[in-house]
Amino acid sequence: xxxxxxxxxxxxxxQKHLSAAxxxxxxxxxxxxxxxxxxxxxxxxxxxxxxxQRVGKGExxxxxxxxTSAPLHAxxxxxxxxxxxxxxxxxxxLPLPTITLEADxxxxxxEREPPSDPFSLSPVEVAVRVGAAGIVGMGGANFPSAVxxxxxxxxxxxxxxxxxxxxxxxMSCDDRLMRxxxxxxxxxxxxxxxxxxxxxxxxxxxxxxxxAIEAMRTACRSDTRIEVLSLPSRYPAGSAKxxxxxxxxxxxxxxxxxTDTGLLVHNVGTAYAVHRALRYGQPLISRIVTxxxxxxxxxxxxxxxLGALAADLFAYCGGxxxxxxxxxxxxxxxxxxxxxxxxxxxxxxxxxxxLTLAEVGEHHSSPCIRCGHCVEACPMGLLPVEMANSARRxxxxxxxxxxxxxxxxxGSCAYSCPSHIPLLQYFAFARGQxxxxxxxxxxxxxxxxxxEQRQARFARQEQAKAEAAAQRQAAKKQRTVVAVEDDx
Amino acid sequence: xxAAMATLTSLGLLLGLLLSLAARIFRVxxxxxxxxxxTLLPGVNCGQCGxxxxxxxxxxxxxxxxxxxxxxxxxSALARDLATRLGRTLESAEDGPPLLAxxxxxxxxGCAHCGKYCxxxxxxxxxxxxxxxxxxxxxxxxxxxxxxxxxxxxxxxxAATLATWSWPKPALEGA
Numbered sequence: 249x250x251x252x253x254x255x256x257x258x259x260x261x262x263q264k265h266l267s268a269a270x271x272x273x274x275x276x277x278x279x280x281x282x283x284x285x286x287x288x289x290x291x292x293x294x295x296x297x298x299x300x301q302r303v304g305k306g307e308x309x310x311x312x313x314x315x316t317s318a319p320l321h322a323x324x325x326x327x328x329x330x331x332x333x334x335x336x337x338x339x340x341x342l343p344l345p346t347i348t349l350e351a352d353x354x355x356x357x358x359e360r361e362p363p364s365d366p367f368s369l370s371p372v373e374v375a376v377r378v379g380a381a382g383i384v385g386m387g388g389a390n391f392p393s394a395v396x397x398x399x400x401x402x403x404x405x406x407x408x409x410x411x412x413x414x415x416x417x418x419m420s421c422d423d424r425l426m427r428x429x430x431x432x433x434x435x436x437x438x439x440x441x442x443x444x445x446x447x448x449x450x451x452x453x454x455x456x457x458x459x460a461i462e463a464m465r466t467a468c469r470s471d472t473r474i475e476v477l478s479l480p481s482r483y484p485a486g487s488a489k490x491x492x493x494x495x496x497x498x499x500x501x502x503x504x505x506x507t508d509t510g511l512l513v514h515n516v517g518t519a520y521a522v523h524r525a526l527r528y529g530q531p532l533i534s535r536i537v538t539x540x541x542x543x544x545x546x547x548x549x550x551x552x553x554l555g556a557l558a559a560d561l562f563a564y565c566g567g568x569x570x571x572x573x574x575x576x577x578x579x580x581x582x583x584x585x586x587x588x589x590x591x592x593x594x595x596x597x598x599x600x601x602x603l604t605l606a607e608v609g610e611h612h613s614s615p616c617i618r619c620g621h622c623v624e625a626c627p628m629g630l631l632p633v634e635m636a637n638s639a640r641r642x643x644x645x646x647x648x649x650x651x652x653x654x655x656x657x658x659g660s661c662a663y664s665c666p667s668h669i670p671l672l673q674y675f676a677f678a679r680g681q682x683x684x685x686x687x688x689x690x691x692x693x694x695x696x697x698x699x700e701q702r703q704a705r706f707a708r709q710e711q712a713k714a715e716a717a718a719q720r721q722a723a724k725k726q727r728t729v730v731a732v733e734d735d736x
Numbered sequence: 737x738x739a740a741m742a743t744l745t746s747l748g749l750l751l752g753l754l755l756s757l758a759a760r761i762f763r764v765x766x767x768x769x770x771x772x773x774x775t776l777l778p779g780v781n782c783g784q785c786g787x788x789x790x791x792x793x794x795x796x797x798x799x800x801x802x803x804x805x806x807x808x809x810x811x812s813a814l815a816r817d818l819a820t821r822l823g824r825t826l827e828s829a830e831d832g833p834p835l836l837a838x839x840x841x842x843x844x845x846g847c848a849h850c851g852k853y854c855x856x857x858x859x860x861x862x863x864x865x866x867x868x869x870x871x872x873x874x875x876x877x878x879x880x881x882x883x884x885x886x887x888x889x890x891x892x893x894x895a896a897t898l899a900t901w902s903w904p905k906p907a908l909e910g911a
Contacts, residue, residue, distance in 0.1 A: 286898075340901040639905075673906040680902020687900070688813035695809075695875045698856040699780065 249450075249477060252497035254490045256627040257482040258660045260417050260581065262456060263607075267540045267547040268420040272428055274551045275564055277324055277351050281555030282334045282592040283309065284344040288384040289391045290316030295347060301328045304358035306531050309347055312379070318392045318595075319382045321531035322349060323553035325356035337558075337577050337594055341587030349555065360529030366439050371401055374443040374526065381525035382532045382595070386517030387411060387486070388578060390596040393518055400444045400512040408446045409495065410437055412453040412460065412516040413479060413486035416579025419599050421536040422516050424549045426453070426460035430467035433516055436523030437474055444512060449474045451516075452491055454481040483581060484658040488513040490627050502654050517598075538599035539565045542607050543572030552593050558600045559589035568602040573610075576601040581659040611668035622661035622671060628654050632661035632671050639674040644685065647678050769821075770794050776817050777807060780855040782877035784808045797822060808835065809875040835891035836874045837881065841866050843888030850880035850889060 286292040293310035297303060303322045310320040329350045333343035363369055363377070379394030400408075410433075414422040426433060437449050451468070453461050455478045468474040479485050479494055489500045491513055498509040506513050517535065524530040533554055540547035545566025552561060558575065562568045568575075568589070576583040577591070577600055586600075593600070622632040630651045638647035655675055662671040773794040781789035785806040787796055796802040797818060804818035804826055811834045819826040837858070846864040851857075858874040861867025869880075871894065881889045894900070 336898055338898060338901075339903075340896070340898065342896060342898050342901055344898060670906040673903060676903035677905045684900070684902065685813065685816075688811055691872065691875075692810070692813050695778070695856050695873065698858075698873055699778070702855065702857050 249475065249495075251477070251479065251494055254485075254493040254627055255629060256625050256660060257484060257490070258625050258663050259481070260483055260663060262481070263418045263540070264420050264423070264456065266418065267538050267549055268423055268457075270424075270548045272424050272536055272549045272551050275553070275556060275561060277353065277355070277553060278556045278560040279351060280329065281323055281326075281349045281351065281553060282557065283320055283323075283347045283349065283555040284334065284336055284592060284594060285310055285320065285346065286336075286344055287320065287390065287554075287594040287596070288318040289389070290314060290318070292345065293317060293320045295331050297328050297331075297347070299328055299331060302326070302352075303328065303349070304356050306360065306533060307358045308531075309349075312382075312392075316392055316395055318384050319380065319531075320347070321382055321533050323533040323555055324349070324351045325354050326351040335588065335591050337584070337586060337591040337597065339585045339587065346592070362527055362529035366526040367442055371443045371445055372398070374439060375401075377526060378443070378522055381521070381530070383518060383521045383525060384532070384595045385515060386521060386535060386596065386598070387515035388582070388596045388598055390594075393514065393522070396512065396514070397440065397443045400446075400507050403507045404510075405444055405446050405507055405512045406448070406510045407495075407512070408437065408441055408444060408449040409491060409511050409513045410449060410451040410516055410519055411486055411488070411491055411513050412451055412457075412464070413491060414457070415454060415481070415483045415486040416581055416583075416598075417483075418540045418601055419538050419579050420540070421538045421549050421598050423457045423460050425520060425536050426457070426516055427463045429520060430463040432523045433464070433519045434467045434471065434474065435527065436519035436521070437468075438471060439522050439526050440514060440519060441473060446512070447473060450495060451476045452479055452485075452495065453477070454479050454485060456481045483660065484627055484656075487627070487656060487658060489656070502651065532595060535593070535595065535597070537561060537593055537597055539601075540599060541572070541576075541601035542604040543569040543602040545569065554595060555592045557590050557592055558586060561593070561600055562589055562602060569604075571604045572602040573605045574603045574608050576603065580607070581663070582657060613668045613670060616667055616669060619666060621664040621666065625660040625664040627658060627660060628656065630655055632675075633669075635678075636669060636671045636674040639678040642681070644678070644682060648682070652678055652682070767798065769798055772821060773797055773818065776810075776814060776821065778809050778814075778855075778875065778877070780809070780877055780879070782809060782855075782879050784878055809877040811875075833893040835876045835878075836871055836894055837869045837876060837878070837889055838871075838892045839867055839869055840888040840890070841868075843886045845886055845888075847885055849883045849885065853879045853883050855879065 291314035294313045295310045297309050305322060305325045307322045308319055309322050312319045327350050330348040334346035335341055336344035375394045375397045378397060383393045385391045385393060412422050412426055441449055451464050461476060461478050464476045484490055488506045492506055492509050492511050493499060500506055500509055521532050534551055537550050537552045539550055539561045548565050550561060575586040575589055577586050577597055578584060616633055626632055635647050635650045635652060657672060659672055777790040779790050785793045787793040804824055805815040807814050815826055844866045846866060848863045851859040856873050856875060858870045859867055859880060876891055878891055881891060
């Protein structure tokens with residue numbers, strides 16, 4: 249198949265050698281797991297367990313709320329210790345409603361009911377099972393996979409793209425998953441093809457992972473619908489829109505979705521989770537996480553129960569050195585800084601990094617020299633320098649006109665800026681301010697409505713009072729008339 | 737009795753006629769800009785801007801004596817709208833963080849006074865029960881603060897949550 253190209257992009261140092269050679273190991277079950285109720289895009293899950301309740305491994309802890317949401321299951325058997333707030337894996341360090349589960353060490357599974365043959369189920373039933381297993385996009389977008397499968401089938405998608413590009417530096421969890429569990433992934437892909445009723449699948453892998461490409465080619469040799477493609481390594485090839493451009497040359501319309509081009513992109517981790525759910529009836533309760541960075545003694549790839557703390561992962565990998573200046577959840581390009589290591593792994597966590605000062609590369613920013621490197625690097629064809637200037641001036645209509653909503657915060661512009669201007673921070677600031685404006689506007693609208701309703705209620709009450717008074721008057725008058733007649 | 741009724745009725749009719757005539761003859765032509773601004777302002781006459789009510793605040797805005805950010809309940813959304821309507825620039829320092837009413841449950845005696853004054857029905861609570869403020873419905877007008885006998889109602893800045901938190905502006909040179 250002929251590959252096309254996408255514009256822009258950068259070549260950050262891969263740093264994958266730190267962890268890519270290490271086979272996946274299982275993290276020993278931590279004593280306590282912390283499961284935030286909001287691990288996905290959409291409405292938070294609604295807890296259905298009570299404090300003190302004993303639960304089995306895989307038991308439903310919280311159910312999906314609303315059309316776009318995902319349920320949450322117990323990653324191990326144990327007792328519910330608390331349903332309260334706990335530090336979210338988020339740069340603010342603010343809390344999220346969280347279920348705390350104390351492991352009993354028994355790993356007692358609940359009764360599982362996998363279908364005898366996933367392909368005998370209707371596509372809708374497959375999507376329902378994927379949704380019930382709590383599967384969300386494992387690449388980090390956290391979008392409920394069942395919703396994506398359903399929408400794609402309705403849109404008549406012709407190609408399922410399995411994203412194994414893993415373009416983020418340091419990350420090697422997808423690489424190891426493809427090397428070690430290729431047949432399981434291919435089975436998951438076949439089930440997903442059935443769910444979307446698409447005729448073919450493409451597995452896209454960057455060419456810096458030759459072992460993974462080889463393993464996947466071997467695993468899907470018998471299935472002619474599935475093809476493995478080797479992509480040139482360039483960040484951000486693993487972004488859905490760029491991947492679609494690599495494969496088809498089609499650009500996703502601004503504000504549109506990948507399915508608008510007839511392709512559906514899912515991560516390899518998602519395909520693996522679908523395989524576990526439909527073959528073994530296992531909900532999504534664990535994932536592969538890369539633990540890496542210059543400050544980690546022994547970088548590794550770990551299979552981690554959801555809810556384990558980043559601190560547990562670092563401790564298993566020999567601890568974090570004193571030279572660590574920053575903790576990240578996700579890769580160095582798009583990951584989020586963590587306020588502390590005591591934050592839990594969630595469904596979309598592909599890696600946790602502890603970086604040294606040399607890796608972070610803190611620089612003072614200097615004035616823009618108008619070199620245009622950021623414009624060349626932007627894969628979305630935006631003007632990062634102009635957008636940052638608008639954000640600095642707080643010109644919100646200007647930055648929207650420049651296409652802030654199309655920016656996916658890949659960081660290629662900031663990476664290529666020789667003046668080290670914090671472009672991404674300007675965009676994040678602008679996004680926050682615009683969201684704040686939207687919230688304020690919707691609140692002002694709501695308050696106006698409440699005031700009008702109150703005034704209408706008062707008017708009704710006044711009218712009711714006046715009517716009651718008139719009735720009393722009429723009754724009194726009648727009584728007087730009757731009395732006068734009686735007197736006569 | 738009939739004579740008294742007739743007198744009062746004719747008096748009422750006469751005065752009513754006089755009033756309606758006066759309203760026509762001494763009519764003050766109203767300003768379209770004033771009306772526009774009145775539709776933007778919350779219209780609760782809370783007096784937090786320092787003017788007796790929304791109408792006099794609108795006059796002051798038109799005369800250029802008041803800043804578009806004068807209305808705490810309207811917040812920065814209203815300040816922006818007013819600035820655009822009046823063709824004035826808004827200095828970002830003009831609006832502080834929005835303040836919303838909050839009840840200290842230890843001090844609330846359940847007198848149920850505050851709820852009657854709230855223009856948006858943001859306060860709930862039955863007599864002799866602890867009251868609370870729906871933050872989503874409160875606009876921080878402060879009318880309830882004045883009537884609370886135990887001073888348990890206060891205007892406070894909102895605590896950030898994951899839904900409202902956002903990155904600050906980079907405090908760096910360059911760009």
